[in-house]
Amino acid sequence: MHILQPKHTKLKDSEAKELLSKLNITSLQLPKIKAEDPALPEGCVVGDFIKIERKSDGKKIAYYRVVVE
Numbered sequence: 001m002h003i004l005q006p007k008h009t010k011l012k013d014s015e016a017k018e019l020l021s022k023l024n025i026t027s028l029q030l031p032k033i034k035a036e037d038p039a040l041p042e043g044c045v046v047g048d049f050i051k052i053e054r055k056s057d058g059k060k061i062a063y064y065r066v067v068v069e
Helices: 013-023
Strands: 007-010 032-034 049-056 059-068
């Protein structure tokens, strides 16, 4: 992983369900990320949820994506 690349983490099933419940959305409403994206952690498959953590002005900001073909 490159130093400038934000941290990508695969969410557990329980974390994914909690996220969808908290945001009151379905997985179809989350932004997508391609399965062949080189930033994805090893072992990610279609349907997995990814948390992307970036630092901005000293604060951690999290973005969420769902893996698609």
